Amino acid sequence: MLLLLPPSETKRDGGADIPLAFESLGFPSLTPTRSSVVDETVAMTASPDAAARALKLGPKHAAVEVERNRVLRSASTMPALLRYTGVLYDALDAESLTAEQWRFAAESVAVQSALLGLVGAADPIPAYRLSFDSRLSPSLKKRWSAVCADELASVEGVILDLRSEGYAALGPLPARDDVHYLRVLARDESGTVRALNHFNKQAKGLFTRAVIEHGEHFASTDALLAWAAGEGYDLTVSADRAGELDLVVPEVTGTPGKLTAVLRAPR
Numbered sequence: 001m002l003l004l005l006p007p008s009e010t011k012r013d014g015g016a017d018i019p020l021a022f023e024s025l026g027f028p029s030l031t032p033t034r035s036s037v038v039d040e041t042v043a044m045t046a047s048p049d050a051a052a053r054a055l056k057l058g059p060k061h062a063a064v065e066v067e068r069n070r071v072l073r074s075a076s077t078m079p080a081l082l083r084y085t086g087v088l089y090d091a092l093d094a095e096s097l098t099a100e101q102w103r104f105a106a107e108s109v110a111v112q113s114a115l116l117g118l119v120g121a122a123d124p125i126p127a128y129r130l131s132f133d134s135r136l137s138p139s140l141k142k143r144w145s146a147v148c149a150d151e152l153a154s155v156e157g158v159i160l161d162l163r164s165e166g167y168a169a170l171g172p173l174p175a176r177d178d179v180h181y182l183r184v185l186a187r188d189e190s191g192t193v194r195a196l197n198h199f200n201k202q203a204k205g206l207f208t209r210a211v212i213e214h215g216e217h218f219a220s221t222d223a224l225l226a227w228a229a230g231e232g233y234d235l236t237v238s239a240d241r242a243g244e245l246d247l248v249v250p251e252v253t254g255t256p257g258k259l260t261a262v263l264r265a266p267r
Contacts, residue, residue: 001157001160001218002152005163007084011084011085013127015076020072025119034115045069048062071126072128080121087202089205091202091205102122109208112168114130114132114144117151141169145169148171158219161182181243183238183244184200184204185248187249203249221237
């Protein structure tokens with residue numbers, strides 16, 4: 001089983017004083033593309049203004065982010081789930097995972113990085129700035145799409161895709177009955193179901209955390225759906241979108257903490 005997460009624009013600084021080493025990353029067939037993308041990302045920092053334009057950075061963050069890229073080869077590293085920050089990763093709260101939960105996450109969770117392609121949850125990566133739409137030539141989509149698709153096609157069992165559209169394009173899913181994109185929807189008091197916007201990332205982070213805590217490699221979509229139903233999650237096969245699962249949560253207003261209470265209430 002594999003859960004696919006999007007990265008975040010924001011990254012935590014610091015880490016272990018161990019530089020990026022491709023041999024320490026999962027999905028080793030991606031090494032040649034990783035090397036070329038990293039080399040080009042570092043090289044573009046020779047012209048900070050050009051780098052800022054390619055990375056679509058405003059003046060407020062340009063200097064810090066360009067410097068991060070300049071030292072990519074020598075910077076400190078930390079596990080991917082700790083490196084990324086933001087709403088989804090705050091909800092996942094990898095810092096509080098137990099050793100056993102980390103072992104499961106390392107086997108079953110991957111992040112779609114624009115810099116490094118697919119990276120495992122525990123893969124040691126540096127802080128960087130590169131997005132799916134950063135201006136490299138050839139484009140990042142052309143560089144990553146085929147090689148990441150091949151890796152995903154080799155994954156056995158259920159694949160659950162929580163990536164945003166731009167990052168999903170960097171690694172197209174194989175066409176199989178046990179491969180699904182996860183869409184988060186909200187049901188209001190009248191029963192109307194619609195796309196969940198504000199709390200979408202948080203719901204994905206909380207759901208990923210629940211799967212990691214459960215620690216089971218689901219052998220089939222039916223097994224995943226049965227577990228979700230037993231845990232009180234409204235997770236179903238989409239009635240009108242092939243290959244998708246719908247996670248429906250009660251519509252909440254106010255602070256993100258209210259969604260946490262709804263999704264993680266005792267069942």
